[in-house]
Amino acid sequence: MSYSNNDWVQAVAKLVELTSKEQIKWAPTEDFFEGATEKIERALEATLNRKKYVVKRLQKQEWYDADPESYHWTGPYYALDIYQVTPFKGELVASAPAIPILRDLFNKADGMFAFQSGVLDDLLKPNSLEQS
Amino acid sequence: MILLGILLLLPLPALVALYYASMPGDMFSQFHHFNEWLSVAGTLLGYWGLVASSYAALGVKKIEDRYFAKVRLPALKKNIDKLASELSTLSETSASDAMPLTIFSGVGVELRALKRVNGFGRKRQLKKLLKAVDDISRWIKNNQHSAEPLNSCSDFWGLYTGLNAISLEIKAVIEEEKAK
Numbered sequence: 001m002s003y004s005n006n007d008w009v010q011a012v013a014k015l016v017e018l019t020s021k022e023q024i025k026w027a028p029t030e031d032f033f034e035g036a037t038e039k040i041e042r043a044l045e046a047t048l049n050r051k052k053y054v055v056k057r058l059q060k061q062e063w064y065d066a067d068p069e070s071y072h073w074t075g076p077y078y079a080l081d082i083y084q085v086t087p088f089k090g091e092l093v094a095s096a097p098a099i100p101i102l103r104d105l106f107n108k109a110d111g112m113f114a115f116q117s118g119v120l121d122d123l124l125k126p127n128s129l130e131q132s
Numbered sequence: 133m134i135l136l137g138i139l140l141l142l143p144l145p146a147l148v149a150l151y152y153a154s155m156p157g158d159m160f161s162q163f164h165h166f167n168e169w170l171s172v173a174g175t176l177l178g179y180w181g182l183v184a185s186s187y188a189a190l191g192v193k194k195i196e197d198r199y200f201a202k203v204r205l206p207a208l209k210k211n212i213d214k215l216a217s218e219l220s221t222l223s224e225t226s227a228s229d230a231m232p233l234t235i236f237s238g239v240g241v242e243l244r245a246l247k248r249v250n251g252f253g254r255k256r257q258l259k260k261l262l263k264a265v266d267d268i269s270r271w272i273k274n275n276q277h278s279a280e281p282l283n284s285c286s287d288f289w290g291l292y293t294g295l296n297a298i299s300l301e302i303k304a305v306i307e308e309e310k311a312k
Contacts, residue, residue, distance in 0.1 A: 005300050013293040020223040020283040100213055101296045104220035111221075 005097055012080065012101045015053065019108050024048050025116065026055075026109040033081055033092055037061040039073060044109045052083040052090050055106050078102035139183045143176055201251025202309050208249070209302040211242050216295040223283040223292075227275035230282055236272075239295070240265045246298070252305060257298065264291040 003011075018024045029045040032054050043056035059075035080102055083090035096102060114120075150172060218235055225233075240262060247258045267287040282288050 006297055009296045009300060010293055013289065013296060016220055016223075016292070017283065017289045020220075020281075099296070099300065101216070104217055108220055108223075 003094075005099060008096050008099055009101055012096065012099070012105055016101070016105050016108050018048070019046075019105070019112055022112065022116075024053075026113045028113070029054060031090075032056055034058075041076065042110070044106070044113060046109070047085065050085045051093075052085050054081045054083065055079070055102065055109055056081075057106055078106045080105065136183065136187050140180060143179055147172070147176070197249075197251040198309070199251075201249050201305070204245075204249050205252065205302050205306050205309075208242060208246050209299055209306070212246075212295055212299050212302070215239050215242060216292060216299065219288075219292050219295065223288065224281050226279045226281050227272050228277060228279060230272050231276045236265055236269050239291070246302075252302070254298075254301065257294070261291060261294045261298070264294065 015024070019026065024046045026044040026046045029043050031045070032040055032043040034040050037060060039059045039061075041057045041059060043054055045052055045054045047053075056079050057076050058079060059073040060077060061071045062074045063071045077098070079098075080096035081092055082094045082096075084093045215235060215238055219239075222230070222233070222235065243258055243262050243265065246252060247255060247262075264287045268282075268285060268291060271285045271287065272282075
């Protein structure tokens with residue numbers, strides 16, 4: 001037995017739900033797995049029940065010719081990695097298959113992080129800049 | 133195919149019965165003229181023709197369904213993906229703001245269109261999703277003066293998960309069709 005794509009959809013939808021209800025909190029992270037032909041643009045992590053979820057937006061190198069310099073970056077792609085947290089080190093347990101719902105999760109996590117850190121508060125509050 | 137065989141062989145016992153009835157000394161002894169056997173053969177051929185042409189008509193219907201699904205599914209998948217993605221951005225909207233949103237009727241339209249694609253099937257799953265759409269609309273109507281966000285409506289997440297799952301299944305069906 002292994003997890004089907006349908007199971008992954010259910011699981012990621014649950015993560016989106018938990019994010020939306022603010023039951024898990026995401027924060028940017030530098031601690032992620034980066035493949036040799038990938039460039040991670042942004043990654044966010046959240047911890048729930050001793051598992052660490054890392055959702056990331058990345059670009060992939062793609063060669064259009066045999067020449068090693070003939071590549072360009074394609075994307076954005078979205079990926080989700082799940083780590084088992086042990087006292088010493090997080091161990092990568094699973095990576096989600098490429099399903100479109102990952103984009104929703106990333107955007108939701110990113111949006112919720114921006115909202116929770118209140119980046120727009122100064123601009124949205126009336127007259128907050130004129131006083132200073 | 134099995135049904136076709138059964139339907140084709142169905143008249144054989146009747147034929148055997150007629151043969152025994154035509155034996156001399158029996159009370160149904162009128163069955164011994166060549167012309168009468170000819171009429172039995174005609175009836176039999178007519179029956180077989182009916183069965184074979186119904187089978188062909190059924191095959192045409194199947195091909196029509198497949199063709200319709202092939203043309204219709206990619207566009208439906210695109211729309212459903214877009215709506216599912218939009219749904220996820222709406223989850224923090226309060227019920228009072230969600231009242232004028234047209235997305236739920238849009239989801240209903242797409243799901244009903246998908247239900248009409250006979251080559252796709254999965255009617256029960258689609259029926260469940262349509263029920264969820266109705267339940268959400270009712271929930272919004274009942275809570276239209278409260279600031280409760282959509283994410284506290286349990287059907288909302290059922291619909292979101294269901295739409296994403298259906299999108300995966302459509303993708304699988306499209307790929308199967310390409311391979312055929």
